[in-house]
Amino acid sequence: MRISAKGRYGLAAMSYLAANYKNGMAITVLHISETLGISKIYLEQVFSLLKRAGLVISIKGSQGGYLLNREPNGISVYEVLTAIETTMTEKTDSTVAEKQPILDKALETVVFSQLDDAIKSSLEAISLEDILNNVEKLKEPDNLMYFI
């Protein structure tokens, strides 16, 4: 699975909004771009996609910015990535379909649709809260790996 920079930016930005969700304040793209080290104007385009997907709410004007539209527990990584990655589960159409439609169909059934399902259920099971929990765990100074 190749996940583009755009997808990673989106996940990082959404995680940041999630970390500040309880606070209730809108956060600007400029602030996020500086905090995470992402080009501001590029990140704007990412937020455009996130908003279109209904994952964030925007507030225009001074003191405006973005907010999660749902609580971190209710937003899955799958939703975030499908909102951003255009070619998430897309497949280039193969010329094999013309000469060997049965083989093509078999590949579709046995391989590609199963793979799509595996990816989907894997990413649907991960929420923004899961990411935050791991961030907190990594922050613990006594997080020494005694058991490794």
Add this chain to the structure above:
Amino acid sequence: MRISAKGRYGLAAMSYLAANYKNGMAITVLHISETLGISKIYLEQVFSLLKRAGLVISIKGSQGGYLLNREPNGISVYEVLTAIETTMTEKTDSTVAEKQPILDKALETVVFSQLDDAIKSSLEAISLEDILNNVEKLKEPDNLMYFI
């Protein structure tokens, strides 16, 4: 998951070799390219990768061609695709790592490595034989979809 045309070509070609495995004869790239409707010189490059990965054996010269190196049951779709797709599980390195290494690490742990595992185990569970079995099933004339 985006799987390139190259990957699809490789799977189709390997399935074709699998279908003719018991026969024991080498099959030429030209023959496969014509049967499947794939550019011959492009398919040659695909076979170069498959050979490098040890999935096929080649025989040079007249009456030469390619053969599976193992029985269809022993070759997984994962092996075929990783032999071909360079960016299978690759991720573009994000600039987030520099300013927010903890968040970046959390995303790596919670999202990307889990996704890689899901993709890997999903594709490892599918063999070329599974594809052939589905092809046979689709060929049955009485394969009417009574239950749909």
Add this chain to the structure above:
DNA sequence: TCAAATACCTATTGCTATAGTAGGTAAAAT
């Protein structure tokens, strides 16, 4: 032994998607 058939190799081209830039307009707050 020679010609045909094949794998095998490297370089080149055109195209598409991605990453990022540029330069704005619209709306809201102070």
Add this chain to the structure above:
DNA sequence: ATTTTACCTACTATAGCAATAGGTATTTGA
């Protein structure tokens, strides 16, 4: 009003993909 913000469209540069081109090396069979 001015500033701050989201929001929009167009543009550029680059990289990887799909495919082409033009060979060499090796084996078989006539």
